[in-house]
Amino acid sequence: DIVMTQTPSSQAVSAGEKVTMSCKSSQSLLYSENKKNYLAWYQQKPGQSPKLLISWASTRESGVPDRFIGSGSGTDFTLTISSVQAEDLAVYYCEQYYDTPYTFGAGTKLELK
Amino acid sequence: EVQLVESGGGLVQPGRSLKLSCLASGFTFSNYGMNWIRQAPGKGLEWVASISSSSSYIYYADTVKGRFTISRDNAKNTLYLQMTSLRSEDTALYYCARRNNNYGFAYWGQGTLVTVSS
Numbered sequence: 001d002i003v004m005t006q007t008p009s010s011q012a013v014s015a016g017e018k019v020t021m022s023c024k025s026s027q028s029l030l031y032s033e034n035k036k037n038y039l040a041w042y043q044q045k046p047g048q049s050p051k052l053l054i055s056w057a058s059t060r061e062s063g064v065p066d067r068f069i070g071s072g073s074g075t076d077f078t079l080t081i082s083s084v085q086a087e088d089l090a091v092y093y094c095e096q097y098y099d100t101p102y103t104f105g106a107g108t109k110l111e112l113k
Numbered sequence: 114e115v116q117l118v119e120s121g122g123g124l125v126q127p128g129r130s131l132k133l134s135c136l137a138s139g140f141t142f143s144n145y146g147m148n149w150i151r152q153a154p155g156k157g158l159e160w161v162a163s164i165s166s167s168s169s170y171i172y173y174a175d176t177v178k179g180r181f182t183i184s185r186d187n188a189k190n191t192l193y194l195q196m197t198s199l200r201s202e203d204t205a206l207y208y209c210a211r212r213n214n215n216y217g218f219a220y221w222g223q224g225t226l227v228t229v230s231s
Contacts, residue, residue, distance in 0.1 A: 040217035049208060049223060055215035093158055097216050100172040102160040
């Protein structure tokens with residue numbers, strides 16, 4: 001199974017701050033035939049279902065603000081929020097869909113400083 | 114608008130069975146693979162099972178293999194999860210989810226809560 005490791009587990013932030021969080025996979029998520037990384041990022045707010053933010057490691061979903069930036073390739077990935085807003089306080093999960101079993105990281109919780 | 118509505122959760126004793134349903138609307142259900150994902154209280158997300166559009170391909174997490182069965186009825190636009198030999202560690206909010214063309218889980222239901230306790 002592919003293990004997804006997210007760091008940090010929690011982070012205290014102030015509005016307007018730039019935030020980065022990491023997701024590392026135990027094996028490469030880069031598929032050689034199409035050069036795509038099979039990695040997605042989700043945002044989950046309390047009491048809500050997860051929301052897809054980014055697919056293919058860096059493709060932002062329609063309607064997702066451009067302050068959310070996904071980057072990385074192979075086994076190392078990053079989600080950056082360029083200027084955190086109050087509504088961004090949530091738990092963020094990465095997920096690999098390279099192979100079954102699909103696996104999620106344990107999440108990074110953004111909290112208010 | 115894509116809608117996924119789960120039902121069938123509840124309180125069940127260890128060792129017993131429960132069947133979850135997910136009614137889909139707003140898209141051609143028979144064209145898409147579907148998934149169950151769960152979240153234990155206060156914990157992260159765990160993929161449980163996937164089924165292809167025609168039920169030809171089915172996959173399970175090792176934690177539920179042999180105990181849970183995913184199925185679908187394309188005529189009824191409904192996804193199912195039959196859960197047997199339930200354990201306390203199966204206690205979770207169970208989501209029905211569908212991937213979009215970018216392969217991320219773009220569509221989620223609101224979840225149905227399963228509590229396994231004596």
